[in-house]
Every structure is written in C-alpha cells, then in structure tokens.
Amino acid sequence: MIRDKARSFREQAVHYFEGLSYRERTMLHKTRALILILFVTFGLALAGCSDAGGGGDAADRPSPEATSQAPSAGTEDDVTVLVPGAPGDDASTAAPGEVEVAEPPAPNDADLEFLAMMVPHHAQAVEMAELADRYATSRPVRALADRIRAAQGPEIVLMSSLLEEAGAQAHGDHEGHDMDEMEGMEGMEGMEGMDGMDGMDMSGMPGMLTTPQLDALAKARGRAFDRMFLQRMIQHHEGALTMAGAVAVDGVDVRVAELAADITLGQTAEIDRMRELLG
Structure with missing residues (x-):
C-alpha cells in the first residue's frame, strides 16, 4: 500500500516537471537538495503513518524487542530523486548520492x-x-x-x-x-x-x-x-x-x-x- 502511494506520487511529480518552463526548470536545478529532503521526509512520514495506523489490543502489538530488531522502512536506499531534464526532455531519476546541484549559466x-x-x-x-x-x-x-x-x-x-x-x-x-x-x-x-x-x-x-x-x-x-x-x-x-x-x-x-x-x-x-x- 505504501509503495503504491509512493509510486503514484512520483508519477504525478514527473508529469508536473514535464510541464515546467525553461526558467522554472532552471530555478529547480538550484533546489535539488531541497527536493531530496522532501522525498526523504515523505518516506519517513509514510512509515510513521503505517506504524501509527496499526490497531488492535496491546497484546496484539509487537514487543519493543521485536520492534527494535525489525528492519526500518523508508531508508535512503528506497528514495528516488526526480531530476528535471533539459527543455523538451523528460525528467529522469537518480539515487540520492548521484544528485548534483548544477551551476547557473553565466550571463551571455x-x-x-x-x-x-x-x-x-x-x-x-x-x-x-x-x-x-x-x-x-x-x-x-x-x-x-x-x-x-x-x-x-x-x-x-x-x-x-x-x-x-x-x-x-x-x-x-x-x-x-x-x-x-x-x-x-x-x-x-x-x-x-x-x-x-x-x-x-x-x-x-x-x-x-x-x-x-x-x-x-x-x-x-x-x-x-x-x-x-x-x-x-x-x-x-x-x-x-x-x-x-x-x-x-x-x-x-x-x-x-x-x-x-x-x-x-x-x-x-x-x-x-x-x-x-x-x-
């Protein structure tokens, strides 16, 4: 369920970036680091909602020991960063470590x-x-x-x-x-x-x-x-x-x-x- 929501969110984001003008895309090149933070926050928030949404009695809930041993959700490896393309090109994806902030073009x-x-x-x-x-x-x-x-x-x-x-x-x-x-x-x-x-x-x-x-x-x-x-x-x-x-x-x-x-x-x-x- 969580992965379906994340996939839907990414598809909407790709559609949004494809519709941006050249100037808007240029400005977004400067804020790629912020985009990364937002995606990490989004993944952690979904993980938190999933944990908080579990109902049932206290007896049905996992013990603290079991919880500490369970793998954590929303790690950095699961995050995909959208990278806006050049004018007329589609947006691409990259791992967080591969994202580089492009320098703005010098005045012509x-x-x-x-x-x-x-x-x-x-x-x-x-x-x-x-x-x-x-x-x-x-x-x-x-x-x-x-x-x-x-x-x-x-x-x-x-x-x-x-x-x-x-x-x-x-x-x-x-x-x-x-x-x-x-x-x-x-x-x-x-x-x-x-x-x-x-x-x-x-x-x-x-x-x-x-x-x-x-x-x-x-x-x-x-x-x-x-x-x-x-x-x-x-x-x-x-x-x-x-x-x-x-x-x-x-x-x-x-x-x-x-x-x-x-x-x-x-x-x-x-x-x-x-x-x-x-x-």
Missing part, C-alpha cells in the same frame, strides 16, 4: 548588453525625474517622478554590480550629459560600473531622449512641463520595455531575467498611469 552577450545599455537608460529617467521634482506643478506628476527615481536608482546600482561581477563594464553615455553630474544624482551612488561611458552616442537606444528633447523639457514650466514630462517618459518607458522583451528571449541569466520582468511590470503600470494623467 544579450544579458551583458541589456545591463550595459539599461544603466544609462535608467540614468536619463532619473535625470528627468529630478527635473520634475523642480518644475512639475501637478502633485500626481511629482508623485510619479518620485516613484520612478526611487525604483530606478537602486536598479542602476544592482545592474552595475552585476556587470562588475561578470567582469564587464557598462559602456556609453546618453548624448550630451556628463557622467560626473549623473553620479551625483540621488540613488546613483556606487556607480563603479559607469566608468568608460564618456564619448559614446546613446541617442539610438530605444526610448532615449535626444539632447534637443531633454533641453526642451528642462526649459518647460507649469502645465506645459507636466504634459511634456508625461509624454517623454512614456516614450522612455516604452523603449525600456523593448529592451526587456529582447533580453527575455535571448538572455540566460536568471537574475537578469527577473530584473527585466520587474522592469516590465513596473513600467507598464507607470505607462498606464501616465496615459491616464494625460487624459
């Missing part, structure tokens, strides 16, 4: 390009939010700008640290702005990954404002500023969504994929809010 060129381009892209959004803090007249616009600055400042630091970890640097600067000035912005501390950006034209990056567009925003005042800020930030966010969508397809690093997903969710919601404010 798509991951590094996304990080290197998104750092100055975020930096321009923070600069636009700083302008809104000084010149916006609408309270909702100012609140939105504060949210953008609070979200993208820490993301810049995170992306810079990922680039450093990969032994790379973020290259390029958005057109016409000095890196020393950008590093002084709120949330831009610890920008070691920004070294070497000077001199590169980033105006062709999706959503990036050109120098005339950014200058026009800096000179606008009152309601004209509020409206221009919303229009340009929508443009900027849509560019970020394009870049996040590309790395979701071509990248392999789990942390970059999670960051791109967070950017997509957050900036999609902000685009909806800005369109609502524009009316």
Whole structure:
C-alpha cells in the first residue's frame, strides 16, 4: 500500500516537471537538495503513518524487542530523486548520492548588453525625474517622478554590480550629459560600473531622449512641463520595455531575467498611469 502511494506520487511529480518552463526548470536545478529532503521526509512520514495506523489490543502489538530488531522502512536506499531534464526532455531519476546541484549559466552577450545599455537608460529617467521634482506643478506628476527615481536608482546600482561581477563594464553615455553630474544624482551612488561611458552616442537606444528633447523639457514650466514630462517618459518607458522583451528571449541569466520582468511590470503600470494623467 505504501509503495503504491509512493509510486503514484512520483508519477504525478514527473508529469508536473514535464510541464515546467525553461526558467522554472532552471530555478529547480538550484533546489535539488531541497527536493531530496522532501522525498526523504515523505518516506519517513509514510512509515510513521503505517506504524501509527496499526490497531488492535496491546497484546496484539509487537514487543519493543521485536520492534527494535525489525528492519526500518523508508531508508535512503528506497528514495528516488526526480531530476528535471533539459527543455523538451523528460525528467529522469537518480539515487540520492548521484544528485548534483548544477551551476547557473553565466550571463551571455544579450544579458551583458541589456545591463550595459539599461544603466544609462535608467540614468536619463532619473535625470528627468529630478527635473520634475523642480518644475512639475501637478502633485500626481511629482508623485510619479518620485516613484520612478526611487525604483530606478537602486536598479542602476544592482545592474552595475552585476556587470562588475561578470567582469564587464557598462559602456556609453546618453548624448550630451556628463557622467560626473549623473553620479551625483540621488540613488546613483556606487556607480563603479559607469566608468568608460564618456564619448559614446546613446541617442539610438530605444526610448532615449535626444539632447534637443531633454533641453526642451528642462526649459518647460507649469502645465506645459507636466504634459511634456508625461509624454517623454512614456516614450522612455516604452523603449525600456523593448529592451526587456529582447533580453527575455535571448538572455540566460536568471537574475537578469527577473530584473527585466520587474522592469516590465513596473513600467507598464507607470505607462498606464501616465496615459491616464494625460487624459
């Protein structure tokens, strides 16, 4: 009876793993040790239930001496660990001692390009939010700008640290702005990954404002500023969504994929809010 339940449980688990996406399987590679613990616990729990479920009088129960001599159930030799396969492959089984935790793949060129381009892209959004803090007249616009600055400042630091970890640097600067000035912005501390950006034209990056567009925003005042800020930030966010969508397809690093997903969710919601404010 116990072995039938265990077999049924394993079959359900195999079916579950076969339906996982590549990203889900990659995450499960990191938790194989936890899967092993769960299966061991499951076997011991079934053994305990079997022992506890025995009814009858005390006279019918085995003596402590007989129990101590009986072989124990649910040993490690009886445990089978499910190992998720590669995308499109079936899950396999292995003995507990044969399970190895796979190292996550290193960031590829798509991951590094996304990080290197998104750092100055975020930096321009923070600069636009700083302008809104000084010149916006609408309270909702100012609140939105504060949210953008609070979200993208820490993301810049995170992306810079990922680039450093990969032994790379973020290259390029958005057109016409000095890196020393950008590093002084709120949330831009610890920008070691920004070294070497000077001199590169980033105006062709999706959503990036050109120098005339950014200058026009800096000179606008009152309601004209509020409206221009919303229009340009929508443009900027849509560019970020394009870049996040590309790395979701071509990248392999789990942390970059999670960051791109967070950017997509957050900036999609902000685009909806800005369109609502524009009316």
